[in-house]
Amino acid sequence: MSRLYLVIFLICCQALWGQKQLAKIVEHADQQVLQQDYIEAIDYYQQALQMAPTSVHLLWKMAQAQQAAKDYKNAAYYFLKTYELDPNQEVYNEAQLNYALMLKQQGLYKEALAQFKEVKQFFSEDKTQIQYKKATQEVSACSWVLKQLKEQTQDEKAALQPHSINTIDAEFGHALLNDTIYFSSLKADSVADDRNEIFAKTYKLRLYAAKHNQKDLSQELNISGLPVNATVGNISFNNEQTAFLCSVCQEGSTQNSCQLKWVSKQADQTWMLDSQTEIMAASGSSYISMPNLTQLNEKTLLFFCANSPNGKGGLDIYQAELQENGAFAAPQNIQIINSTENEISPWFDPQTKRLYFSSTWHIGFGGFDIFYSQLQENGQFGPPINLGKPFNSPANDNYFFCVADTAYLSSNREGSLYASHPTCCSDVFYHYFDRPNEKVKKQTTDSVLIVKLPVALYFENDCPDPKSKAEQTNLNYEETFVQYKKQFPNYLNGVQQNRDSIEAKKLKDDLQLFFDQEVEKGMQDLAIFRAQVWNELAKGNQVSIMVQGFASPLAKSDYNVHLTKRRIDSIKNYFEEVDGGKFAAYMQEGQQRLVFVEVPMGEYKANKSVSDNFYDQRNSVFSTAASRERRIEIIELRSQAAKN
Numbered sequence: 001m002s003r004l005y006l007v008i009f010l011i012c013c014q015a016l017w018g019q020k021q022l023a024k025i026v027e028h029a030d031q032q033v034l035q036q037d038y039i040e041a042i043d044y045y046q047q048a049l050q051m052a053p054t055s056v057h058l059l060w061k062m063a064q065a066q067q068a069a070k071d072y073k074n075a076a077y078y079f080l081k082t083y084e085l086d087p088n089q090e091v092y093n094e095a096q097l098n099y100a101l102m103l104k105q106q107g108l109y110k111e112a113l114a115q116f117k118e119v120k121q122f123f124s125e126d127k128t129q130i131q132y133k134k135a136t137q138e139v140s141a142c143s144w145v146l147k148q149l150k151e152q153t154q155d156e157k158a159a160l161q162p163h164s165i166n167t168i169d170a171e172f173g174h175a176l177l178n179d180t181i182y183f184s185s186l187k188a189d190s191v192a193d194d195r196n197e198i199f200a201k202t203y204k205l206r207l208y209a210a211k212h213n214q215k216d217l218s219q220e221l222n223i224s225g226l227p228v229n230a231t232v233g234n235i236s237f238n239n240e241q242t243a244f245l246c247s248v249c250q251e252g253s254t255q256n257s258c259q260l261k262w263v264s265k266q267a268d269q270t271w272m273l274d275s276q277t278e279i280m281a282a283s284g285s286s287y288i289s290m291p292n293l294t295q296l297n298e299k300t301l302l303f304f305c306a307n308s309p310n311g312k313g314g315l316d317i318y319q320a321e322l323q324e325n326g327a328f329a330a331p332q333n334i335q336i337i338n339s340t341e342n343e344i345s346p347w348f349d350p351q352t353k354r355l356y357f358s359s360t361w362h363i364g365f366g367g368f369d370i371f372y373s374q375l376q377e378n379g380q381f382g383p384p385i386n387l388g389k390p391f392n393s394p395a396n397d398n399y400f401f402c403v404a405d406t407a408y409l410s411s412n413r414e415g416s417l418y419a420s421h422p423t424c425c426s427d428v429f430y431h432y433f434d435r436p437n438e439k440v441k442k443q444t445t446d447s448v449l450i451v452k453l454p455v456a457l458y459f460e461n462d463c464p465d466p467k468s469k470a471e472q473t474n475l476n477y478e479e480t481f482v483q484y485k486k487q488f489p490n491y492l493n494g495v496q497q498n499r500d501s502i503e504a505k506k507l508k509d510d511l512q513l514f515f516d517q518e519v520e521k522g523m524q525d526l527a528i529f530r531a532q533v534w535n536e537l538a539k540g541n542q543v544s545i546m547v548q549g550f551a552s553p554l555a556k557s558d559y560n561v562h563l564t565k566r567r568i569d570s571i572k573n574y575f576e577e578v579d580g581g582k583f584a585a586y587m588q589e590g591q592q593r594l595v596f597v598e599v600p601m602g603e604y605k606a607n608k609s610v611s612d613n614f615y616d617q618r619n620s621v622f623s624t625a626a627s628r629e630r631r632i633e634i635i636e637l638r639s640q641a642a643k644n
Helices: 002-034 038-051 056-068 072-085 095-104 109-122 130-148 438-446 477-486 488-496 502-538 557-581 617-622 624-629
Strands: 170-177 180-188 203-211 231-237 243-250 257-265 271-273 288-296 299-306 316-321 343-349 354-359 369-374 397-403 406-411 427-432 455-458 541-549 594-600 631-641
Touching: 002 038, 002 056, 038 056, 056 072, 056 095, 072 095, 095 109, 095 130, 109 130, 130 557, 170 231, 170 397, 170 406, 170 427, 180 231, 243 288, 257 288, 288 343, 299 343, 316 343, 343 397, 354 397, 369 397, 455 477, 455 502, 477 488, 477 502, 477 557, 488 502, 488 617, 502 541, 502 557, 502 624, 502 631, 541 557, 557 594, 557 631, 617 624
Parallel strands: 203 231, 231 288, 541 594
Antiparallel strands: 170 180, 180 203, 231 243, 243 257, 257 271, 288 299, 299 316, 343 354, 354 369, 397 406, 406 427, 455 631, 541 631
């Protein structure tokens, strides 16, 4: 018996020793996460998982570390493992949601959409939970992205050009002045031979300058007066270029604390930090960063982001006016663009009066997407509009700014330089950008064509989605028009029915005339009407579009009511998807400024003289009279000042 007790004792000692070793490894990994050294943390979590491969807590920690390191593929793997061991999400109720987010950031939109739908359903009993709200938002986002990807232009498919300043470290571009690009970069004090410590504690954020498109000539901006161990990033110059605002940050135990500081040029052309002047000190924010100074109507405005306790959530974007005494007025939260998550890197373009920024919440392609908000004629900013491809990607895209006809942004998209994994680090990219002059834009706005209402839009028989009782469709009107146009020859043959009589030829000629003068014209009128709607939205107005539906009397009345609803839905889809989806921002719940008022009439409004005989398809399907009944009409456009 004594031998048995000895064996049991040794086994217990070994297990206890193993638990202590595991605890030490996990403790070290946790500490590295706090220090943002995710590469080393991942290495130690991997060691821990070899000892406890089914620990849901370790799998969760590993998933979060991979996510923080922006390794979306491995993050998805570990979030899925966590979810599989905790399918009821009793321990980690965001595992499936984060798994879906990591799929999305790999560009796997269909797979992500399926997961987001499951998450939405799982949390549907309490719609106030953030998991439900986020899943609902992402269902809309993935659905929108899939529509945008259906027919991409060559420019949308184009690859952005990497800037010559890029290295395997992270670079974030801020400004291009006098042929000099200013940027922030995470660079190490000392570099390991394997260059794998991308977020090691020896890395600090610093400001650099380089001659545009000259590689290996970057120089750190030497700023005197910086606090010990402080990091400095972001840069925005005053109008005279004699001073700039930047973010000065101190590392905390759990997060960095950042404040805005002025840096002024000295007589000897060096730079000195103004440590005395407090900027936005009364805001109560521990993180104030990403300044953008700009001129508007002979005033100096400052846009920045902060985690104010009175904000909408995460980092919000604010604006403040520079007063005559050199201080900034109380900041104003730009409510319409801010969300429950993070809005960052604001840049205002005085030429187009657009405020560009990045957000993780609004409907987009990836993590941080670039959006813009138009300053409207009423002085208010409009809802956020996704800038679209190629500027946005499944990864993180931010720090957008323009010089002449070139846009610059920072992104960790595939194609960035890296040491550990393809999406670890941001680089600066550039691309041609159609940036109209404000005077040209105003002339274009003033000369918008006005189409005469109603605008009649025609459909193929029983389309969209034949033999369906659904009231919604995934098709937009332009897609149904293209499909209908391909069927024109079949309709011409159907109405003539291979007869050469004078009457048959006349029926065919009448139908051809209908296609040319009414069906084609409807599509042309819709494009003109679309410009009218955008013109009203740009003024800051609330816009309502009255749409009425019709159908030929071939099917039963209740079926035709469903059919006309689908046809009306196709025009809503058209506005959501056209022009890169810019109208979609005005159609979202909570900030709806573009509303469709539906009047589906089904057969009740159909011409009673049109044949409803299924066996007489020459008259009930192919004839001009029947074709003319298969339509929707935009009958009214109402525009009034929006309530702020």
